[in-house]
Amino acid sequence: MKHSSQNKKLQCAVIGAGIAGIASAIRLAARGHTVHVYESHSEPGGKMRELKRNGYRFDLGPTVLTLPEHIDELFHLCHKDPRDYINYTKLAQPFRYFYEDGTIINSYADSSRFAQEIESKTEDSAKSLHAFLKNVEEKYRITKDVFIENSLHVVKNYFRREALTGFIKLRKIEPFISLNSAHKKYFKDSRVIQLFNKCANYIGSNPFVAPATLNVIHHLEVNLGVYMPTHGMFDIVHALVALAKDSGVTFHFNSKVDEIVLDNQFARGIKLNNRELPYDRIISNMDIDLTYSKLLPRVQKPRRSLNQPKSSSCIVFYWGMSKKFPQLNIHNILFSSNEQAENDSIFNKKTIYSDPTVYIGITSKHVENDAPSGCENWFTMVSAPNNEGQDWNEIERIARANVIAKLNRILDQNIEPFIELEYVSNPVKIERYFLSAKGAVFGNSSNGRFAAFLRHPNFSSRIKNLFFVGGSVHPGAGLPMALNSAKIMEKVFK
Numbered sequence: 001m002k003h004s005s006q007n008k009k010l011q012c013a014v015i016g017a018g019i020a021g022i023a024s025a026i027r028l029a030a031r032g033h034t035v036h037v038y039e040s041h042s043e044p045g046g047k048m049r050e051l052k053r054n055g056y057r058f059d060l061g062p063t064v065l066t067l068p069e070h071i072d073e074l075f076h077l078c079h080k081d082p083r084d085y086i087n088y089t090k091l092a093q094p095f096r097y098f099y100e101d102g103t104i105i106n107s108y109a110d111s112s113r114f115a116q117e118i119e120s121k122t123e124d125s126a127k128s129l130h131a132f133l134k135n136v137e138e139k140y141r142i143t144k145d146v147f148i149e150n151s152l153h154v155v156k157n158y159f160r161r162e163a164l165t166g167f168i169k170l171r172k173i174e175p176f177i178s179l180n181s182a183h184k185k186y187f188k189d190s191r192v193i194q195l196f197n198k199c200a201n202y203i204g205s206n207p208f209v210a211p212a213t214l215n216v217i218h219h220l221e222v223n224l225g226v227y228m229p230t231h232g233m234f235d236i237v238h239a240l241v242a243l244a245k246d247s248g249v250t251f252h253f254n255s256k257v258d259e260i261v262l263d264n265q266f267a268r269g270i271k272l273n274n275r276e277l278p279y280d281r282i283i284s285n286m287d288i289d290l291t292y293s294k295l296l297p298r299v300q301k302p303r304r305s306l307n308q309p310k311s312s313s314c315i316v317f318y319w320g321m322s323k324k325f326p327q328l329n330i331h332n333i334l335f336s337s338n339e340q341a342e343n344d345s346i347f348n349k350k351t352i353y354s355d356p357t358v359y360i361g362i363t364s365k366h367v368e369n370d371a372p373s374g375c376e377n378w379f380t381m382v383s384a385p386n387n388e389g390q391d392w393n394e395i396e397r398i399a400r401a402n403v404i405a406k407l408n409r410i411l412d413q414n415i416e417p418f419i420e421l422e423y424v425s426n427p428v429k430i431e432r433y434f435l436s437a438k439g440a441v442f443g444n445s446s447n448g449r450f451a452a453f454l455r456h457p458n459f460s461s462r463i464k465n466l467f468f469v470g471g472s473v474h475p476g477a478g479l480p481m482a483l484n485s486a487k488i489m490e491k492v493f494k
């Protein structure tokens with residue numbers, strides 16, 4: 001059966017030029033619709049922004065790229081060669097992990113080499129790593145068709161052959177045990193368990209609570225690989241905006257949408273600057289909580305979905321370092337000495353632990369021009385609770401001192417004198433700047449067993465012609481998932 005939208009040219013408004021908003025615009029333009037994107041800021045990208053200052057360039061948001069084929073797919077849809085717009089390198093040695101006991105473990109794109117690294121530096125064997133990687137690959141295969149690339153909220157999807165096979169194998173994706181418990185089945189060395197538990201923090205969740213299904217992230221990262229665009233992560237925004245414009249999409253910057261105009265149960269347009277603009281279809285890339293509270297104030301809220309706990313947030317110190325640190329890689333994780341206490345601090349005590357896990361991303365190790373000669377651009381991040389009115393100035397001050405103390409210990413030198421430039425982001429800034437509820441970086445938390453089922457669908461069952469994309473709705477946050485939300489939106493678009 002053909003949807004009416006497949007035959008008719010529709011006028012579509014996308015609210016927000018985050019990655020999912022841009023991807024949605026490209027998908028709808030490729031189908032022949034007229035698309036206008038309204039973005040409240042002066043630039044596209046949303047959480048994927050860049051900062052250029054005093055010879056340094058920083059990617060302010062995402063630093064780790066997996067599944068670049070989701071980006072390439074958008075170019076293929078428009079019959080363009082992605083390599084005319086963007087190029088990526090697969091990183092041979094993506095991560096370096098540091099522990100307080102002096103252990104340093106490198107991950108390798110070559111899984112046999114990674115397995116050897118684990119065997120030579122820990123109490124676990126190469127065989128355990130291979131068995132684990134096989135397990136996460138199978139989990140990805142099962143979940144991909146059931147909910148990563150399809151709506152969980154369309155009944156007919158449950159009767160597709162692939163979905164039925166997926167549901168029969170549901171036990172294998174381990175939704176009822178925690179990540180930490182699943183990892184203990186494969187590994188005995190606490191350093192290795194901590195290394196794999198970290199995937200929960202990537203999506204703002206707690207590895208002692210979040211379901212083991214989430215370790216599919218390691219399939220993406222280890223089996224499929226971590227990539228870096230030629231000029232850093234912001235290349236993705238440049239390339240997708242260029243593709244959207246080449247496909248006929250119109251962008252309106254400094255254009256904050258104030259309301260979605262309704263006529264009974266139909267979305268009929270948007271309101272900005274006291275003007276009503278009629279549209280046939282509206283796609284909101286705004287945080288789902290705020291879409292309801294700000295743009296649809298008179299619509300009954302889907303409380304079950306919106307009341308789910310939010311993911312954690314983060315504090316990021318963007319540091320221009322007047323020196324090179326050869327002991328660091330592009331992506332570095334310096335682990336806390338007490339993983340359980342750290343997660344307890346973030347998710348229960350709502351503060352940052354005194355010995356936090358620190359992520360340092362340094363794109364200048366890959367993109368020479370990202371820092372002046374002899375210098376490095378450090379993206380130094382610690383997980384933080386979401387904003388519940390804490391004294392962030394004080395938390396930030398203490399976290400900065402603790403991060404520096406940890407780096408001094410592990411790198412065996414005083415790094416503070418080399419910080420020649422500093423810009424800091426925290427949960428309040430994330431909440432205000434990106435209009436992200438409670439400053440959550442990844443929408444709802446994935447801590448609950450049914451979290452995947454409780455994310456808001458990519459369409460509204462109450463209001464016709466209204467769709468939702470981005471990290472706060474199904475299938476979740478992170479670039480691959482946000483891009484998938486646009487893909488699912490296109491599947492349910494009518």
Ligand SMILES: Cc1cc2nc3c(=O)[nH]c(=O)nc-3n(C[C@H](O)[C@H](O)[C@H](O)COP(=O)(O)OP(=O)(O)OC[C@H]3O[C@@H](n4cnc5c(N)ncnc54)[C@H](O)[C@@H]3O)c2cc1C
Nearest residue numbers: 016018019020040046047062063064257286470471478479
């Ligand atoms: C510090 C940090 C590090 C991260 N690291 C990674 C990583 O390494 N890898 C990874 O895959 N992901 C990472 N993420 C997550 C990733 O950035 C997000 O999941 C993804 O970018 C979300 O995209 P989105 O489409 O939901 O839109 P958002 O980025 O949330 O953008 C929404 C856009 O809508 C606009 N908007 C909102 N309301 C309105 C309105 N009323 N009118 C007009 N415009 C409006 C906003 O201004 C914004 O531009 C990170 C995020 C952060 C903050």
